[in-house]
Amino acid sequence: MAYYQKKNGFKRCAIIGLVVLVCVIVSVAVTLALIVLRSKTPKFRLTSVTVNDLSVTNSTTSPSFYISLDAVYAVKNPNFAPFHYPDTYITFWYRRKQVGVGRVNEGNAKVLSINEVSFKVSLNSRAVSTKNLSRDIRSGMLGLSVGSELRGHVELLKVIKKNKTPEMSCAMVVNLVDEVVQDLKCD
Numbered sequence: 001m002a003y004y005q006k007k008n009g010f011k012r013c014a015i016i017g018l019v020v021l022v023c024v025i026v027s028v029a030v031t032l033a034l035i036v037l038r039s040k041t042p043k044f045r046l047t048s049v050t051v052n053d054l055s056v057t058n059s060t061t062s063p064s065f066y067i068s069l070d071a072v073y074a075v076k077n078p079n080f081a082p083f084h085y086p087d088t089y090i091t092f093w094y095r096r097k098q099v100g101v102g103r104v105n106e107g108n109a110k111v112l113s114i115n116e117v118s119f120k121v122s123l124n125s126r127a128v129s130t131k132n133l134s135r136d137i138r139s140g141m142l143g144l145s146v147g148s149e150l151r152g153h154v155e156l157l158k159v160i161k162k163n164k165t166p167e168m169s170c171a172m173v174v175n176l177v178d179e180v181v182q183d184l185k186c187d
C-alpha cells in the first residue's frame with residue numbers, strides 16, 4: 001500500500017515537473033518569436049564623408065571631376081535580436097547620373113548596437129553631360145545623392161527569422177574649392 005502511494009506521488013511530481021518544463025519552453029519560444037516578429041527596421045546611413053583626393057577641370061567645353069572619398073556607413077539595430085545583411089553596394093549620383101559605387105561587405109549589427117564600417121569610393125564624371133557640370137564646377141559646389149539598401153534579416157537561434165530591408169538615402173555637397181564635404185543629410 002505505502003509502496004504504491006510513494007510511486008504515485010513520484011509519478012505526480014514527475015508529471016507536474018514535465019508540465020512546468022513544457023510551459024517554460026513554450027513561453028521562452030513565444031517570447032523569442034515575438035522579439036523577432038515585432039522587430040523594427042534597422043537604420044542604414046552614412047555617418048561621415050571626407051575628401052581624400054580631388055581634381056577638377058574647370059572649363060566650359062570639357063569640365064570633369066575625380067573625387068576620392070573616405071566614408072563611414074552605420075547600421076543601427078534597435079532590436080533584441082541580431083541583424084544580418086549580405087554584400088551590397090552604395091551608389092553615388094550626381095544629377096541622376098551614377099558617378100561611383102562603394103562596397104558593403106556582408107556583416108551584422110548586434111543586439112541594440114551600431115555597426116560602423118569605413119570604406120573608400122572614387123567618383124568621376126565620365127557619364128555626366130557637360131552642360132550643368134561646367135556651371136556647377138564654376139559655382140564650386142557639387143550636389144550628390146547616395147542610395148543603397150540592405151536586404152537582411154533579424155534572426156534568433158538560426159530558425160526564427162524576419163526579413164528587413166533598411167534603405168539608405170543621403171545627400172551631400174562637395175565644396176570643390178575648400179575640398180570638403182558639407183551638408184551631409186540622411187533620411
Ligand SMILES: *[C@@H]1O[C@H](CO)[C@@H](O)[C@H](O)[C@H]1NC(C)=O
Pocket residue numbers: 095096132
Ligand atoms: C540642368 O539644369 C537645368 C536648369 O537648371 C535643369 O532644368 C536640368 O534638369 C538640369 N539637368 C540635369 C540632368 O540635372
Ligand SMILES: *[C@@H]1O[C@H](CO)[C@@H](O)[C@H](O)[C@H]1NC(C)=O
Pocket residue numbers: 056058137138139140176177
Ligand atoms: C572655376 O573658375 C571660376 C572663375 O573662372 C572660379 O570662380 C571657381 O571658383 C572655379 N571653380 C573651382 C572649383 O575652382
